[in-house]
Amino acid sequence: MIPPVRRIAAACALAATLAACGTSGAPEPAHHAPAKPTASPSPTRPPVLAPGPGGLTPVFEHGPRTLGKTVALTFDADMTADEGPRAAAGEHFDNPDLIGALRALKVPATIFMTGRWAEQYPAQARSLGHDPQFEVANHSYSHYAFTADCYGLPTVGADHMRQDVERAYAALRQAGVPRPLPYFRFPGGCYDRQALRALQGVGVTAVQWDVISGDAFATDADAVVEQVLNGVKPGSVVVMHCTRSAAPTTERVVRAVVPELRKRGYRFAKVSELIAETNGRR
Template structure:
């Protein structure tokens, strides 16, 4: 990968907080298998930042994603609670509980049989500070943010999401999207438009690990 090459990494947060089990039991869908199927059909590599609670709720899907060489799975915490507050109304993880929360997510991945894991961590809500970074240092994970916000969370207009991504993507961009029908119901429709339009512009899709490897050369 060369500097300035037209590559873009699509990332998808598989969010589910530790206390949303009753909502899932009542029929709320925190997964989005249609989105994963679309990425496979379109041969789009992607990085999924998964919470441990999501892997506990959907172990077969977590295992399938984690066994597919098209994808890689990063850690998005177990609880999806905030590592720095305030953070979009999320409950807070205590400083002393941060490392354990990340380790618990890794344990959930192992239990579900998620194989293609990578040592990258995405803070819930993207909220962090120096104290949270220090707390996670022993876990040897690299924090990964983004430069393009898709706006798919709670969106109802897929074209608006697609246009926001298409307007902001630059060579080497890292896009944040979501893999949960509950909180991001139009993501798959937006991706259906984003992928062919970016390919038409000459972009190639890569995983986060590809971007990081290229940056370290």
């Protein structure tokens, strides 16, 4: 049981609660490593941030505060490497009605998808990957933590971190996502210098958030709506989830939040647009 929405204090904790933990340990080795995403923005490729000091993987939390009222809604498609039996028993880790609501409301969004989710729902992954309204990014293959003590998640060893990310890209492409973006969201939002160093050769920008919605396991949609509306600022990145069993109110939240933010003058954007604005490309 997680605490009520209003009492969540850390972004990492909420995102991490979506994973039902299995045995600890690294995921199985990838058999086919995908082509690495580019680390150099160009007119035909998504923008990324420049590496941090010492070449560390850069971290993005929100866009500029001074370039107008723009907000990015992001959704984590979570499924851990060991949750296959639960899906086979009928648990729904997808949320087609939420995606339908986003399409009906014409809201662009960024979906951070685990490789295991893409394997479980390849038709949905392919549909999202081919829809220009959405962009699909990497949320690891296993949804195991990249740091120790990340709210009970099993952990990936430092020597398997890059492999886990590359395995996710392979799974996304195998499911039919033609161009998964060079953006990575750490499971649970947990990372440290070791994790940033382990991924520095992959060419990704790590994407966090500055507004946590509180939709995980929430039953009071109005409380989640209030938390989002109170937190959004120009350039904000909002984290939500598209997992029916673990975030059952999210569709209702989106249907309430979107018109209200538009009424307040906000425009919805993908993460790639906020990163481009941060880079001064817009």
